[in-house]
Amino acid sequence: MRIFVSIASYCDPILGFTLARAIATARWPDQLHFGVVDQSPAGAPAPSAADLSPARLSYIRLEPLYARGPCWARAIAMSLYDGEEWFFQIDSHMDFDAGWDERLMGQALRLLPGRKGVVLSAYPNAFVFEGGQPVRRPATGKVLAHVVKPGAGFEPEHPVLGFEAHPLESDEPVPGYHLGAGCVFAPGKFAQEFPYDPWFYFHGEEQALAARLFTHGWDIFHIPGLPVYHLYNNADSGAPPRPMHWDDSLDARRPQNWWALEQRSRGRLAALVAGDALGVYALGSDRSLADYAAFSGIDYAARVVEPRAYRPIGAAAAG
Secondary structure, three states, X not given: OOEEEEEEEEOOOOHHHHHHHHHHHOOOHHHEEEEEEEEOOOOOOOOOHHHHOOXXXXXXXXXXXXXXXXHHHHHHHHOOOOOOOEEEEEOXXXXXXOOHHHHHHHHHHHHOOOOOOEEEEOOOEEEEEEOOEEEEEOOOOOEEEEEEOOOOOOEOOEOOOOEEEEEEOOOOOEEEOOOOOOEEEEEOOHHHHOOOOOOOOOOOHHHHHHHHHHHXXXXXXXXXXXXXXXXXXXXXXXXXXXXXXXXXXXXXXXXXXXXXHHHHHHHXXXXXXXXXXXXXXXXXOOOXXXXXXXXXXXXXXXXXEOHHHHOOOOHHXXX
């Protein structure tokens, strides 16, 4: 049961840590295939196939000056998929519980019967570095379920919304209407059925993927005890600040700056939810956006966010 691990990294000093930890904590490290797009300057440390043994490495290095944002890099990383039974897209600054691969596969296999496809996802619990060592900072040991951020709503100019993860005291997986692009675990056919849309930049990426999944008949779940952790780029991380694609240092030298890419991304989401013909990146026909509105409380056609979209599905029953 091989896993393709897709990683788009941008000038990330802990990419090597992430790769090493994924291998060290996996139940079956020899079944891992890492597809890494490393947007780092020449001379920066680079992983090697020997370093990652017994896992497999497919590696592309790109000069960060020519990078075009997270979604563009994720699309390239996905192209390295090689028929593995499972697909796992993560960020380049992650840590893992022991047996994370076995646990994710087990949860997915329990949820798959009777469903066209499932995706396990969330914004993971945090970890930080203390004395150079990773330390967990979990918000919960149960479920992290996505909701629309309090007070967020549709702007007149675009359909991008803000989301956050809320702790939910549930010992069972909870259906979700949103996902975290830095933690997406799914059957391997995900890479064939949902090629990553490189016309997105950053904001709107997760909404687009959630809408595509739903309308193609796939289901998103937030699971209890998600066995991966994320190093958030803030003052509490215990690590040096991580460069971002939109930082002025390189952005001023690019022929198309990040804001132009962001504006294009917002337009892309608007086109998607309007039902435009976007080829392999378009909505599906198994379920409609009206069905999605009934499920989530997010109505793209009416530009309305209903009160229930601000709380997790099943929150009342679990609480």
